[in-house]
Amino acid sequence: MDKTTSLRYSSSTLLLLLFLLVLTSTATTSSSSNKQQDEQRQEEGxxxxxxxxxxxxxxxxxxxxxxxxxxxxxxxxxxxxxxxxxxxxxxxxxxxxxxxxxxxxxxxxxxxxxxxxxxxxxxxxxxxxxxxxxxxxxxxxxxxxxxxxxx
Structure with a gap:
């Protein structure tokens, strides 16, 4: 593998990892928000x-x-x-x-x-x-x- 191909591969891998990190962060925040809403509804009764x-x-x-x-x-x-x-x-x-x-x-x-x-x-x-x-x-x-x- 030459230097240019290696750089493209590293850049693509980095972008993929960054995308997965953002996706995981968004899912966690959404899940936390839904949990808070459910707890509030239960408190209201x-x-x-x-x-x-x-x-x-x-x-x-x-x-x-x-x-x-x-x-x-x-x-x-x-x-x-x-x-x-x-x-x-x-x-x-x-x-x-x-x-x-x-x-x-x-x-x-x-x-x-x-x-x-x-x-x-x-x-x-x-x-x-x-x-x-x-x-x-x-x-x-x-x-x-x-x-x-x-x-």
């Missing part, structure tokens, strides 16, 4: 996932105006009959109150320990109080209307 809370006014059309207020809504928000109010729960307990004329009903709109990582929580406000559901089929009454002074 199921209660840190976002959940949509749907509150529907199922009162008769001639009912007094319904309002909702809570940790998720700092001012009274009206909900018309047959309409919904929605918010995204971010893994923390969300409490609220419904008001209608001189009546009120307190409720826990979202509790991560109760909702168990569900992505949708439903509320139906009815003549006898608010109802809770996870599937819009099975409803459980959670409160009754009270005089406004009791809230």
């Amino acid at each position: 199921p209660h840190k996932k976002l959940s949509m809370v749907d509150i529907r006014n199922d009162l008769p059309p001639n009912s007094p105006r319904l309002y909702v207020l809570g940790t998720f809504q700092s001012t009274e928000a009206p909900i018309d009959p047959g309409k919904s109010y929605n918010f995204v729960a971010r893994g923390e307990v969300e409490v609220g109150i419904f008001t209608m004329d001189n009546q009120c009903a307190k409720f826990v709109a979202f509790d991560p320990n109760v909702e168990l990582g569900r992505h949708a929580i439903f509320w139906s406000v009815r003549s006898d109080g608010p109802y809770h559901s996870w599937d819009r089929s099975n409803w459980q009454k959670k409160a009754s209307w009270q005089p406004i002074d009791n809230c």
Whole structure:
């Protein structure tokens, strides 16, 4: 092998080794980044996932105006009959109150320990109080209307 061929061979070998070094370094960094993301997701746990809370006014059309207020809504928000109010729960307990004329009903709109990582929580406000559901089929009454002074 002459000197020129030997130099080309050495240069090619050096470039190949450099390429392999960069490739290995990139794979290690990517693997480390993925591991950190997986660990962060595990730390967040199921209660840190976002959940949509749907509150529907199922009162008769001639009912007094319904309002909702809570940790998720700092001012009274009206909900018309047959309409919904929605918010995204971010893994923390969300409490609220419904008001209608001189009546009120307190409720826990979202509790991560109760909702168990569900992505949708439903509320139906009815003549006898608010109802809770996870599937819009099975409803459980959670409160009754009270005089406004009791809230």
